[in-house]
Amino acid sequence: MSSKAIRIHAHGGPEVLSWEDVPTPEPGPGEVLLHHEAIGLNYIDVYFRNGLYKISSLPATIGMEGAGTIWAVGPGVTGLAAGDRVAYAGGPIGAYATERVIAADRVVRLPDEIDFTTAAAMMLQGMTAQYLIRRTYRVRAGETILVHAAAGGVGLILCQWAKHLGVRVLGVVSTEEKAEVARAHGAADVIVGNADIADQVRKLTQGAMVPVVYDSVGRETFMSSLDCLAPLGLMVSYGNASGPVPPFELAVLAAKGSLYVTRPTLATYIASRQDLLAVANDLFDVVLTGAVQIRVNQTFKLADAAAAHQALEARRTTGSTVLIP
Numbered sequence: 001m002s003s004k005a006i007r008i009h010a011h012g013g014p015e016v017l018s019w020e021d022v023p024t025p026e027p028g029p030g031e032v033l034l035h036h037e038a039i040g041l042n043y044i045d046v047y048f049r050n051g052l053y054k055i056s057s058l059p060a061t062i063g064m065e066g067a068g069t070i071w072a073v074g075p076g077v078t079g080l081a082a083g084d085r086v087a088y089a090g091g092p093i094g095a096y097a098t099e100r101v102i103a104a105d106r107v108v109r110l111p112d113e114i115d116f117t118t119a120a121a122m123m124l125q126g127m128t129a130q131y132l133i134r135r136t137y138r139v140r141a142g143e144t145i146l147v148h149a150a151a152g153g154v155g156l157i158l159c160q161w162a163k164h165l166g167v168r169v170l171g172v173v174s175t176e177e178k179a180e181v182a183r184a185h186g187a188a189d190v191i192v193g194n195a196d197i198a199d200q201v202r203k204l205t206q207g208a209m210v211p212v213v214y215d216s217v218g219r220e221t222f223m224s225s226l227d228c229l230a231p232l233g234l235m236v237s238y239g240n241a242s243g244p245v246p247p248f249e250l251a252v253l254a255a256k257g258s259l260y261v262t263r264p265t266l267a268t269y270i271a272s273r274q275d276l277l278a279v280a281n282d283l284f285d286v287v288l289t290g291a292v293q294i295r296v297n298q299t300f301k302l303a304d305a306a307a308a309h310q311a312l313e314a315r316r317t318t319g320s321t322v323l324i325p
């Protein structure tokens, strides 16, 4: 049997994404064969494509998130069967394919009310939002927080979820149009552009600054994000959309008020099956009650993944983007 997949034979621009015939894999012990109905597009796919994150052997199929139907289970798999509706997010790469095999303990069953497209749009970005505001820094009602790329995939979920918890969100975006989108999804105030973020945060907080900054932009905003923190504040640097954060003097953290910095990744927070289920269930709850709405604002055919990457990198997307096989 054969499947279709987007493969890369070398790192590079969107043009290295190639739509190819591949053999349909067989599920090994502890694995399931999953037929994808929808695949999530994430910024991490860009890093794996362009080589910022290394892939051990090429050619390879990128992609970290999908939803679909189990076609077959390998030896030793219990509790899952052909026909089950499931979704997953996280490594190993391999999601940009009509079918893939994946460890059974990495997939979660989908509630009936959540369709495949929504699932593929929400698992990676939504579980990220969950751990960022529930574990990395547990936000509390009445607090004010700063969220970069507030109209993006993770951003829109973070804004809605934090507001639902009684938090005031200050968002940062690049255009007025995106500011509108962020405001419509829970951001109380939105800063447009990177020029004077700390000054604007000072005004918006009457000088108090914020206890936590969620910064996924990286190189361009890291230092100004530190300036937005109150003493003892936590800098959460969780992405590199503008490039990786360069090395910096640790003593800067003392001078700016005994700050903390963390560089978290979803993989750590869902490493155990127990944590994966807890994070996923927390996400399902806020989606099912409507507290968080998943915005699939762009859909592409999987074969057109290159166009999807171009849109994401050119900052033309808002909310989540899904690839349909």
Ligand code: NDP
Pocket (backbone or CB within 6 Å): 041, 042, 043, 044, 124, 125, 128, 149, 150, 151, 152, 153, 154, 155, 172, 173, 174, 175, 178, 216, 217, 220, 238, 239, 240, 241, 242, 243, 264, 265, 266, 267, 312, 313, 314, 315, 316, 317, 318, 319
């Ligand atoms: P987004 O939908 O947020 O897209 C990225 C956004 O980043 C853009 O829309 C843009 O918004 C902003 N941006 C700022 N500077 C640049 C730049 N130079 N080039 C491109 N975009 C830029 O993507 P995702 O929701 O998929 O991911 C958001 C971020 O979170 C990424 O950095 C990703 O790597 C990170 N992430 C980290 C995880 C973790 O566990 N550590 C897990 C999931 C995501 P604007 O135009 O408004 O500035």
